[in-house]
Amino acid sequence: MRNAFCQTLVENAADPSFVFLTGDLGFHALEPLRHEMGDRFINAGIAEQNMVSVAAGLAKEGLRPWVYSIAPFLYARAFEQIRNDVCLHRMPVVLVGNGGGYGYGVMGSTHHAIEDYGALLTLQGMRAYLPAFDADVSDTIRYLMRVDHPAYLRLGLSEQPKWFSPPPFAPWRHLLAGVGPTIAIAGPLAGGILDAVRQSELSADIWLVSELPVTDLPSEFLISLRRSNYLMVIEEHVGSGGFGQMLAHQLLLAGAAPGRFVHRTALGYVSGQYGSQRFHRAECGLDPASIVSELNRAVTA
């Protein structure tokens, strides 16, 4: 996803209002962008708080700053700068967090981003974008180049099944039609789950969400939910403030709460041991096998 990210930004590099700031990250990935952007590519050093304040100052003068780092170094380290300097002033600053969820795997917990959009979406005017497939990245970037509000772009790794051709980027996408349980997934882990469900005997109705907070619920999704009366929400993020809580809230407001609600989330560090993104997902029951197993239980219950 990072290469698709760089490539699309390069295509936008000629825009004189576009400024890219990085917290000294992007080695072996962002060099082409640095080359194309010249003095509008700023390596702000390992100083994320200042980098976000600088971005707010740039935006105040009519520029379009994008701020890039490993996700937690941005949303957690510079949270007050994001809150005060960017969000209170509704500055069109795009925060790019690489390594959404357990993306940095065995690098360790300091590099994981499992409470990123939950924390950021408490802020005024902030919206979060979670591309799931490589093709989403370019669509999202083109969209974010025009927004008039603060935005958070959570980058991960595309897990697009070879057989699958994703529909164009949209806040809600219907990935797989089925007559069994209704599933709503946020972010790239949708790819692996989609693949596993399709290969199983299950028939499930799978939806992907790529923009948060959720507001308008698609009528087809509500129809699916009324039919199945079962909703499983899956996200690589803690439950508190996550997509599942947002969606449950919206469903309650709409009087459309299902009879059964299952929420699979990041659970932190279950065993205290570290490993790959796949390892951590499995510990939280976010891996495709665990999801299929849970769905089978629901269907046979």
Add this chain to the structure above:
Amino acid sequence: MPITPELLLKARLRLLQMHYESGVGHIGGNLSCLEILIALYHNVLKPLDRFVLSKGHSAGALYVTLWSLGLLSDDDLKTFHKDGTRLSGHPPVHGIPEISFATGSLGHGLGLSSGLGLAKKLKHEKGRVFCLTSDGEWNEGSNWEALIFTRHHRLNVTLVVDLNGLQGFGKTSDIADLEPLAEKFRAFRVPTIEVDGHDVGAVAMALRQDGDGPTVVVAKTKKGHGVSFMEDSFDWHYLPLSRESYQEAVAELTSLCETHFAKLS
């Protein structure tokens, strides 16, 4: 516009009145930077320049300075700290075009100023950027990040430090000694000028110096300046003015004024 003693006195009295009527504190840190703001706004700032008040708790002094230029009205000042006001206790996000950013949490202003300065550089636009911090605010690591950044990119940012030596819960030297602060700025290779922060002529002259890259003006000040019982007194960082204190302050300033005019005549 020339800065006369009458203008300064009028501004100081209005600042005291505003804080007395609203019942809010922070008067000490407002009085310590009043001359800096008056000098900046009356004698230095040009239309394309920008200013960020990083020590947001001195919003009162900024409002009074804007009032002294006719940019805020007397009626505006009467709403200070009241329900429905534009004039919140710290600079607001909306409503006052001269205020670029809401501040109040310390350690943000210099980074914001660096962003404004970088935008001017990238857009090849004229204009300078000024930022006023307190001295205690240099406890904040983000300020040092911003100083390194603005110096590295040689941004046209002038930082003014209101060096009054007192912060929220004691003397700066007792809490996390920053001295010699001017030497620290010089060690970061930023040209640094030290001035008497209550001498408007000296402050204006220092602020007018425009070089290649950032400059620091360390303005030596007294918290509560101009009111003898408030000067260098830690109490007046937070305490609101009682009726008696207010009357005493006004009497002292008025008497000084009369003495001043007597000398003139």
